Amino acid sequence: MRLTSSAADSDGFLRELHHRVKNNFQIIASLINLQKRLLPADRRGEARFVEEHVQSMAAAYRIVTVSDGTVQVSLGDLVSDVVDTLRQIAELNRGSIELTLPPTPRFIRIDQAVAMGLYLAVVVPPYLDAAAGLGAVVRVGIEMEDPERATLSIATAKEATIVTDPLRRRLTAAYLRQLFAEVEPGSDPGATRVQIRLQSLQAARPVGQSA
Numbered sequence: 001m002r003l004t005s006s007a008a009d010s011d012g013f014l015r016e017l018h019h020r021v022k023n024n025f026q027i028i029a030s031l032i033n034l035q036k037r038l039l040p041a042d043r044r045g046e047a048r049f050v051e052e053h054v055q056s057m058a059a060a061y062r063i064v065t066v067s068d069g070t071v072q073v074s075l076g077d078l079v080s081d082v083v084d085t086l087r088q089i090a091e092l093n094r095g096s097i098e099l100t101l102p103p104t105p106r107f108i109r110i111d112q113a114v115a116m117g118l119y120l121a122v123v124v125p126p127y128l129d130a131a132a133g134l135g136a137v138v139r140v141g142i143e144m145e146d147p148e149r150a151t152l153s154i155a156t157a158k159e160a161t162i163v164t165d166p167l168r169r170r171l172t173a174a175y176l177r178q179l180f181a182e183v184e185p186g187s188d189p190g191a192t193r194v195q196i197r198l199q200s201l202q203a204a205r206p207v208g209q210s211a
Contacts, residue, residue, distance in 0.1 A: 021061050022058065022061035022062055022064075026058065028054050028058075029051065029054050029055055029058060032047055032050055032051045032054060033051065035047055036048075036051065048089060048125075051089055052086055052089055052121045052125060053118060053121045053122075055082075055085045055086075055089065055121075056082045056085065056086070056117035056118055056120055056121035057114050057117055057118060057121075059078060059081040059082045059085060059113075059117050060073050060078060060110055060113035060114050060116075060117055061110075062081065063077045063078060063081060064110055064113070065107075071109065071110050072107040072108065072109065072110070073107065073108055073109070073110055073112075073113035074105050074106070074107055075102075075105075075106045075107065075108050075113075075116070075142060075150065076101040076102060076105060076106070076142060077105075078108075078113050078116060078117065079099070079101065079116070079120070079140065079142055079152075080099055080101065082116075082117050082120045082121070082124075083097060083099060083120065083124060083140050084097070086120065086121065086124050086125055086128060087128065089125075090125060090128045090129065090132065092128060092132055095137070096128070096131060096132065096137055096138060097137065097138055097139075097140065098137050098138070098139045098140070099139075099140050099141070100139070100140070100141035100142070101141070101142050102142055102143065102144040104144070106144060106147070106150070108198050112178075112179065112198055115175055115178040115179050116179060116196075118171070118175050119172065119175035119176065119179060119181075122168045122171045122172050122175065123154060123168075123172060123192065124138070124140070124154060126162045126163055126164050126168070127154055127155075127156050127160075127162060127190075129163070130156060130157075130160035130161055130162050130163070130190070131156040131157065131160060133160075134156075134157050134159065134160055136156050136157035136160060137156065137157075138154065138155070138156045139153070139154070139155045139156065140152075140153070140154050141153045148197060148198065149195065149196070149197055149198075150195075150196045150198065151184075151193060151194065151195055151196070152181075152193070152194045152196060153191065153192070153193045153194075154191065154192045155188070155190060155191035155192070156190050156191075157190055158188060158190045158191075159190070160190040162190065176194070179196050179197075179198070180196070180197045180198070181194050181195060181196040181197065182194065182195050183195075
């Protein structure tokens with residue numbers, strides 16, 4: 001009885017902790033959005049980079065779940081949430097994104113989820129910008145070869161020119177290291193495929209309520 005109560009108390013504490021972190025992220029995101037609206041229209045892009053990163057980190061805490069002391073994030077839900085948020089920040093319509101996710105939910109740790117969100121925040125926006133200039137679609141997908149490996153793919157029209165600056169390239173390399181990931185060689189123009197090795201990926205199982 002005591003063990004059950006202790007586990008429930010631990011889960012409750014973790015949910016409350018992550019709920020508070022989520023609320024703090026929301027406050028920061030709201031402040032960034034307020035500052036952006038106060039800027040002249042031709043300067044609002046200055047806040048975009050920070051907004052993309054804050055919102056992408058916040059995504060992990062919006063969908064985190066806690067069960068039996070395990071804190072986990074659905075990989076598919078995370079990618080879907082982050083990509084849609086980046087699309088909204090870029091002011092593109094829903095039809096500009098095609099998302100393909102594995103049929104079976106898989107879960108990763110919160111630290112891996114944050115790293116994944118940040119990686120998407122630096123890699124996806126240049127694709128969105130390139131696709132918007134051509135009226136093309138950005139295709140984002142997750143493939144699961146086995147429980148310990150995932151392939152993230154990002155692609156758009158082959159004629160698109162993906163423009164990245166030195167800061168984005170530097171951050172991309174850092175987040176790839178955090179994810180123990182490697183970019184597949186020989187990707188087609190306008191496409192990126194990344195092999196992500198996440199040892200804690202696991203098949204779906206019943207979990208507690210969202211934090």
